[in-house]
Amino acid sequence: MRYLLSLLAVLVWSMAYSQYYPNLAKSTNLVIKRGYSKEALQCIECHSKKTPGIVQQWKESRMAHAGVSCYDCHVVPKDSPMASQCEGVKGTNIYTSPMVSPKTCAKCHPTEAEEFSKSSHARLASRPVVELAKMKKLMEYFEGGQFAGVPKGDPRTTATRRTGCQMCHGTKVKLGPDKKPVDGWPGGIGTRYPDGGIGNCVSCHYRHKFSIEQARKPDTCGRCHIGPDHPDIEIYLESAHGQLYLAHGEKWKWDSAPDAWEPGDYEAPTCATCHMSGIGDLKTTHNVGERLYWDLMHKNGDTIRGVNTPKDQPERGYGPRGRKLMKKVCANCHSSTHTEAFFKKLDDAVKLYDYYYDKAEAMLQDLKKRGLLKKDPWSDAFQELYYYLWHHVGRRARQGAAMDGPDYAHWHGFFQLFQVFKDMQAIYEYRIKHNKIEELSPVMSSAPY
Numbered sequence: 001m002r003y004l005l006s007l008l009a010v011l012v013w014s015m016a017y018s019q020y021y022p023n024l025a026k027s028t029n030l031v032i033k034r035g036y037s038k039e040a041l042q043c044i045e046c047h048s049k050k051t052p053g054i055v056q057q058w059k060e061s062r063m064a065h066a067g068v069s070c071y072d073c074h075v076v077p078k079d080s081p082m083a084s085q086c087e088g089v090k091g092t093n094i095y096t097s098p099m100v101s102p103k104t105c106a107k108c109h110p111t112e113a114e115e116f117s118k119s120s121h122a123r124l125a126s127r128p129v130v131e132l133a134k135m136k137k138l139m140e141y142f143e144g145g146q147f148a149g150v151p152k153g154d155p156r157t158t159a160t161r162r163t164g165c166q167m168c169h170g171t172k173v174k175l176g177p178d179k180k181p182v183d184g185w186p187g188g189i190g191t192r193y194p195d196g197g198i199g200n201c202v203s204c205h206y207r208h209k210f211s212i213e214q215a216r217k218p219d220t221c222g223r224c225h226i227g228p229d230h231p232d233i234e235i236y237l238e239s240a241h242g243q244l245y246l247a248h249g250e251k252w253k254w255d256s257a258p259d260a261w262e263p264g265d266y267e268a269p270t271c272a273t274c275h276m277s278g279i280g281d282l283k284t285t286h287n288v289g290e291r292l293y294w295d296l297m298h299k300n301g302d303t304i305r306g307v308n309t310p311k312d313q314p315e316r317g318y319g320p321r322g323r324k325l326m327k328k329v330c331a332n333c334h335s336s337t338h339t340e341a342f343f344k345k346l347d348d349a350v351k352l353y354d355y356y357y358d359k360a361e362a363m364l365q366d367l368k369k370r371g372l373l374k375k376d377p378w379s380d381a382f383q384e385l386y387y388y389l390w391h392h393v394g395r396r397a398r399q400g401a402a403m404d405g406p407d408y409a410h411w412h413g414f415f416q417l418f419q420v421f422k423d424m425q426a427i428y429e430y431r432i433k434h435n436k437i438e439e440l441s442p443v444m445s446s447a448p449y
């Protein structure tokens with residue numbers, strides 16, 4: 001009887017507990033080892049003189065309070081492919097590295113690292129930069145000026161990759177003879193490290209404070225999710241949610257414990273709330289693909305994740321399950337009538353885009369079959385417009401619809417979409433009628449798309 005009673009007490013306690021700290025115990029796995037060694041203290045002492053800013057930021061981090069120091073993250077085994085020695089440890093048997101890959105974080109945060117490793121952030125983001133020949137041609141031949149005479153192999157040809165693509169997407173880090181990085185570091189969210197670690201945790205938790213507060217704020221995501229081809233931060237800031245963030249965000253509570261950040265701490269969701277954070281009975285995920293249905297970034301409009309995404313990219317796919325999870329986010333603050341109407345609008349907008357896209361694709365294929373396309377797509381008005389149709393205006397229309405940004409859904413989106421489409425139609429009809437490519441292509445790259 002006493003046994004039963006205490007069992008009941010535990011049950012009641014754990015139910016109450018899970019109400020206040022939902023999923024905390026279930027969802028994460030944290031490994032802690034405390035205390036600074038003599039070696040660890042040395043790093044801190046010398047670096048507080050040599051790089052005081054770093055030590056100051058680290059001191060303000062929760063990890064410093066929990067006893068995690070420079071030594072835990074920067075000391076690597078002698079046989080690590082990225083083992084070097086900083087000035088202060090030269091000649092000792094301690095090896096350090098300025099690079100810290102998710103493999104190091106995974107030692108203490110296995111749950112976050114495992115989820116993150118399944119995301120397209122980690123697995124796919126650096127693929128265009130590292131692996132895709134077409135992108136290499138764009139980066140180095142066109143943007144890098146080879147077509148205009150900059151010699152192949154000249155460092156200027158990789159300048160756009162190094163200042164642009166790589167800083168958002170990440171690339172493969174190359175090492176010099178002293179095993180310190182010479183190219184690709186520091187890099188974006190999909191950085192490929194010499195120790196085999198993939199992805200960059202500090203893309204959202206900047207060093208050396210590593211705060212969850214920062215990661216919960218939309219501006220952090222907006223560093224990459226910005227601009228004419230994926231204006232997610234712009235869309236967010238013009239949405240009702242973003243307006244509430246701008247109006248009252250300063251007063252919201254940003255530093256609640258992991259998985260215990262709930263409505264009340266904030267009035268409206270941020271990027272993190274919808275795509276990552278625990279809310280209600282949804283648990284936090286470090287896989288930003290988990291709550292998605294459509295693929296809104298590629299050409300095809302009717303691509304449902306996990307249904308018709310490439311089979312070799314499992315990280316793209318959640319589809320119907322993703323939709324269910326996303327609706328659970330909304331259910332915390334909206335009625336199902338509101339939420340269902342919202343997703344109906346989104347789905348119709350995606351299907352409208354897809355209608356235009358399918359027609360544009362058919363025209364492209366027809367011109368190709370008839371030999372009426374130029375070999376260089378960037379000096380062919382039709383092909384340039386095709387690019388803007390899906391990559392800029394079509395994506396803006398869809399993402400504007402997905403995240404309540406009416407100006408992007410409309411003026412920067414569908415309004416321009418039908419115009420681009422009409423221009424494509426006009427060029428198509430000309431080429432078919434005269435069976436030749438028009439002589440002077442208008443310079444479409446300067447078109448305001």
Ligand code: HEC
Binds near residue numbers: 071
């Ligand atoms: C929780 C892990 C962690 C701790 C603790 C930590 N660092 Fe770092 N540090 C990082 C990460 C991650 C980076 C960025 C590495 C990357 O992009 O590959 C970094 C970068 C650096 C860099 C290069 C940055 C630059 O801008 O040149 C230095 C130097 C450095 N850390 C020193 C320190 C010192 C000194 C301490 C202790 C006071 C410390 N770190 C504590 C993870 C850590």
Ligand code: HEC
Binds near residue numbers: 074099
């Ligand atoms: C006696 C002083 C001293 C000690 C002790 C020391 N460092 Fe350094 N460390 C430096 C200096 C100086 C630099 C170079 C800063 C620069 O390049 O401007 C440096 C650079 C670094 C870098 C950047 C990458 C590089 O190799 O230049 C990292 C990471 C680093 N130290 C980590 C550590 C760690 C971890 C420890 C403890 C095991 C440690 N340091 C101990 C003085 C020290």
Ligand code: HEC
Binds near residue numbers: 032068072109
């Ligand atoms: C040696 C173990 C260890 C390593 C390695 C480690 N962490 Fe931590 N981390 C901790 C501990 C302990 C805490 C504190 C947990 C707490 O206070 O609830 C923590 C907390 C955090 C937090 C929450 C901070 C907050 O504001 O609440 C973040 C984010 C984080 N770590 C990121 C990282 C990243 C990124 C790396 C790799 C660059 C890393 N950690 C490496 C042990 C570690």
Ligand code: HEC
Binds near residue numbers: 125169271316
């Ligand atoms: C350092 C740059 C960077 C930051 C910061 C960043 N992202 Fe991304 N994000 C990317 C890139 C690059 C991709 C495209 C990955 C690919 O190749 O599919 C992406 C893709 C995504 C996707 C689509 C995922 C999929 O499976 O197709 C979502 C959703 C997303 N990010 C949300 C976020 C959120 C939310 C934040 C902030 C908490 C954030 N991102 C921060 C660069 C970033």
Ligand code: HEC
Binds near residue numbers: 227
């Ligand atoms: C400002 C940050 C940023 C820069 C610079 C950038 N991208 Fe992206 N890129 C992103 C984000 C964010 C996404 C995800 C877009 C979405 O979900 O709509 C993305 C998506 C992509 C995709 C589609 C995802 C995939 O894996 O198929 C490709 C390809 C791509 N970018 C290539 C490039 C190349 C090549 C460059 C340089 C010539 C570049 N990007 C420059 C942020 C950036």
Ligand code: HEC
Binds near residue numbers: 028105113277
């Ligand atoms: C795309 C942005 C992004 C990246 C990249 C990212 N995080 Fe996070 N992280 C977040 C957000 C947002 C939260 C806060 C979730 C919430 O609201 O509780 C978080 C929370 C955490 C926490 C607190 C505990 C928890 O799970 O909520 C830890 C620890 C952590 N991250 C570690 C990591 C590690 C380790 C990596 C790399 C393997 C990483 N993060 C990469 C956005 C990111």
Ligand code: HEC
Binds near residue numbers: 233236270274323
């Ligand atoms: C109110 C919730 C909400 C907020 C806030 C939000 N998103 Fe989204 N996001 C969505 C929904 C819903 C979709 C479309 C999901 C689908 O396909 O059904 C989406 C789609 C995306 C995509 C497109 C992925 C693809 O398929 O290419 C990216 C990238 C993205 N969001 C990033 C962000 C960023 C960055 C922020 C903040 C600046 C943000 N989101 C804010 C709900 C939100």
Ligand code: HEC
Binds near residue numbers: 240268269330333
């Ligand atoms: C933390 C609470 C919260 C969450 C979660 C949330 N919203 Fe909202 N949402 C609000 C508030 C508050 C408003 C402002 C209502 C007003 O205009 O008076 C709002 C406004 C909106 C609007 C503008 C139209 C209107 O009602 O005024 C849309 C559309 C919207 N939300 C969609 C969504 C979708 C879709 C989701 C889930 C993906 C979601 N919201 C999640 C709080 C939330």
